Amino acid sequence: MGKIYFYIIMALSFSCIGKESELKLIEEENFKRIIDNKQVNLFTLKNKNGLTAQITNYGGRIVSLWVPDKHGDFDDIVLGYESIEQYLQPKGRYFGALIGRYANRIAKGRFTLYDSIYTLTINNGDNHLHGGQKGFHNVVWSANKLSDKELKLEYLSTDGEEGYPGNLNVTVIYKLNDDNELEINYTATTDRPTHINLSQHSFFNLFGAGKGSINSHLLQINAAYFTPIDEELIPTGQIEEVKSTPFDFTNIKPMGKDIDADNQQLKFGSGYDHNFVLEGSGLRVAAKVFEPNSGRVMEVITNEPGLQFYGGNFLDERNVGKENLTYGYRTAFCLETQHFPNGPNETSFPSTLLDPDDEYHSTCIYKFSIK
Template sequence: MQPKTSLAPAFMSQPSITAADFGQLPDGQTAQLFTLRNGRGLEVRITNYGGTVTHLLAPDKDGQPGDVVLGFDSLDGYFSPEYQQAGPYFGALIGRFGNRIARGRFELDGQTYELATNNGSNHLHGGLRGFDKVLWQVEVLVDPAPALRLSYISPDGEEGYPGTLTVSVVYMLTPDNGLRISYGATTDKTTIVNLTNHCYFNLSGGARPDVLGHELQLRAARYTVVDDTLVPTGELRPVAGTPFDFTAPHLIGERIAQVPGGYDHNWVLGGNGFRLVATAAEPTTGRTLDVYTDQPGVQCYSGNFLDGSLTGKNGLVYGKHAGFCLETQHFPDSPNQPDFPSTVLRPGELFSSVTEYRFGVKR
């Protein structure tokens, strides 16, 4: 990929954060919408309902801002019958366990735990009422940059998971146009945890109806092979010679027809610690996205299940492949796969993870 250029001084302004009501939940509680600006052209709007990123505005190569995530302008969109049926998790915080757990069952310290099977025969994204469907407590932070700290206490037994899990997630805009998400969790009883965010990106800012023309590069030499229900078989297969090889840049749509159903797989990331793991670029706008994380995997999902039944912001119809996700994570079904990195969290331990989505332009 070509070198990226920094933003011109014309984008400079003062960092800020503001709040407004976003709508009322069915139980009468009011959700809020927070708008964060970093003073360098990046703006994000986040509601404390589900910790959901509703809007993310980033400048293109000509300095024009565009909304690069899928979502809705009001809370009603997230409660519509069509959205509830489709369940795409637009922009939401995902927990307690992101991705799938086979047959909704796992064993921990000799005890078997049963979870909801809300994705065919499997458990998906925390169950029927995961973290995407709760109202988070909010603390506004301004130093060293505009940020939100979202907090939630998940009681012992919620959705079948053991232990009271105390969760904190901080969304922060960085000076170099990154949306940094810092996750933390503790428990009073041994449990499992796998937290992520489910933003759907379309770097064209709505100018293109799908993301098949986006260029993608993943720093991953292997991926987790899945069965026909998208649960890992346990095999970590080399990407070389397959349509899963994004070690060099390829268009998302270049080989997608060779993957039954499209991309919805976990890539095994190389390296350790907080590092660059993925890069995407949209050629017409010049927008780029770099993903940094300390997690061992990333789920690349190409929006295969979007079917045009949802109309989002600015009247855009979200059809197949309207957005793509890069969900940083531990591997799916890790509790049932002893050879995968562990997702077990014990009392006295701290789950801590950081992911950053950094936006730029190339000309």
Template structure:
């Protein structure tokens, strides 16, 4: 089966139909979301002195996301399947499905017109929460089944941003939703993130081949640049003489969280600290993995919402997820959603300062 052509939202349509929705709490924290791509456009949070700053890379409005020369999924909700699928092909129920190819020879982040490039329907919105839905039709970008997806963003008075995903389908299909915000806890457009200190709650990661596809191995991080079990700066090992780092041009790998791979409880994934501002980001998730990406393909050409260039490695992502290429990796936790079942996933981004 060949993927049908999907049509992205035009700038004209976005200017008419896309809106910005502001979530606020009692601590003057603010999160702005648009129904275009369910994108998080900004996150304003206090530093150790109470000074509010925007820690999310992004644009001012939907039109800027559409017209930007580079489109690295800033703040996007990614789906139907986040990350890469080898050669854009998988088999399910005895049938082979061909997906859109948009990353070398691979399928990436839902294809040419993934969930980040469509208009979502706002089901409800108030000062601290917004719920949006999208119907991904059968064979959209090549995926089988009509998939109904709902995402809810909730900003709590404890300075946590909770992301809840729910999905149902009328035909078996892979689903792997994630959030692709680029963080710079010193402030968006404030240089690179190499001095951020990171802890990842993972003793293993999934190494990749030359195509950036997991080999199927779950490799121990011990005695390697991929060991973030104790906090260390992003920059300490990012340029190490390591084949995995060279293949990805830095960190762009999936870490296997320290939990049962089929467990669904909320588990600590990562803690990130920025020493100049004291900002601290703690990420917890029900997902079995997290893709830690260090903005390796940001080039400095992309200009953000405040007119600042986004430098090489000017942001990091913590994409909570099932493992990349899971539809082709039977040893990985399954991403297949079946009719009658409900896909549910939650990730919590908790902000504080010290």
């Protein structure tokens, strides 16, 4: 079995440093707590240009990400909370978290591997979502801040955890460089065959977190096909063209332009919550988002076969986040590079199998600039 690769890098390129003094960073003390006999902390990474990310080892979550606009003013563009206590509440959802062992859904929480049937935790209707009840998003990762720009996280997912086979050793390194890239590198090994599909679940708003609807954001996705879903948001196994449907983002358009179309797929997802089949192979541009008022541009670059576009359909007014801002309905979007949902049960989908002789490597690129 060959190596499985998944790449995430967040890259930023700006003509000016901007007004760093406006950054309202979260107090690291707000995250100091012992959970499951492990120390939780908040770590701040910063490069010479002022790009700043705050990351907690509770779920490996990106808590804040400060990016300048066309006037040089910084805003925090990811949803999150100001204390660890808020992340421990059900409303904490998956904001900014590392997702594993398997990002997205697995139908009925079951798969067969080498003639053995594995039953996973059911946590989304009758299905398994984002690795289970705790997954990787609600565990404490071992953390080592290697420098002002680099944080190393490690986690051992033991055999049988959430129903998955094998002891899976995972390392994730967040690294800021002076080219304004937040680079997220994953590696993993297993002692038994297992399935793996890691991702990063930041919720973005290029206006700034909690500062309005994302429906006016302009989106382009490099995909001529998508994987349709059923009423439980599980792929049907089919691959359909986006042409002449609301899922056609091959030319840039507002995220909300076709959101109210009479379309069964939009009804199933309560909006966009679908996997797109990316064009090409190797490292290439998967998507581009432009917010005209701020001038912020975000490109998604990956070598993954799929991209999940989620339009914040299940956010509601009960979500009150940083600076007491409300994270309401469709006030954030996610663009998650990935293998396809329910991949272990669809032999026609790209394989997510990891064998003991293989090593999993993973990266993606969220690249920010100003227009």
